Amino acid sequence: EPEVTQTPSHQVTQMGQEVILRCVPISNHLYFYWYRQILGQKVEFLVSFYNNEISEKSEIFDDQFSVERPDGSNFTLKIRSTKLEDSAMYFCASSENDFYEQYFGPGTRLTVT
């Protein structure tokens, strides 16, 4: 069964550094998403991406965040200058269309020190 994959599984970085989290969505899916889950809290929507542009973003997704689909398979989330409060599990998801369920990757645990 096709899966969403994410790399790395754990990323440790120092405050102020840039990080790029990578995702490979399911191949025939057209809609891509990033969510985050701070330890012990809810899963929160960050951004959705379709047709090479952001279709929706939350108030969390400020100018420090950006997303890109650099080629036909990868979908990345970049945090330009990490803060301590960016420490969380980041989940990538994809869906066939905007009506269907979303399929999630295993997550990247980001630790900012």
Added chain:
Amino acid sequence: AQSVAQPEDQVNVAEGNPLTVKCTYSVSGNPYLFWYVQYPNRGLQFLLKYITGDNLVKGSYGFEAEFNKSQTSFHLKKPSALVSDSALYFCAVRDINNFNKFYFGSGTKLNVKP
């Protein structure tokens, strides 16, 4: 605004007994409701969804959920729990104004004891 609530942080049940994981929702308009499960060190896995139609929705691994409009609930159920069902369960609602956005509940940890 759309939201879901999971009133129980944890549910404990003995193997073989029926289980229920509760979810209530608050939406303006018709709800699009989902259940996901998260096993340790894994991503969220889709279990089932309610969009329209029959109030009893059947999903993966023998799970089902009952949509109750009058009680604004979408409880997850299984007639006979397995130890392997032990995991974190999330209820979610889709934003009717923007299908791209999901709102998740806080999660309920299900412990099934042998």
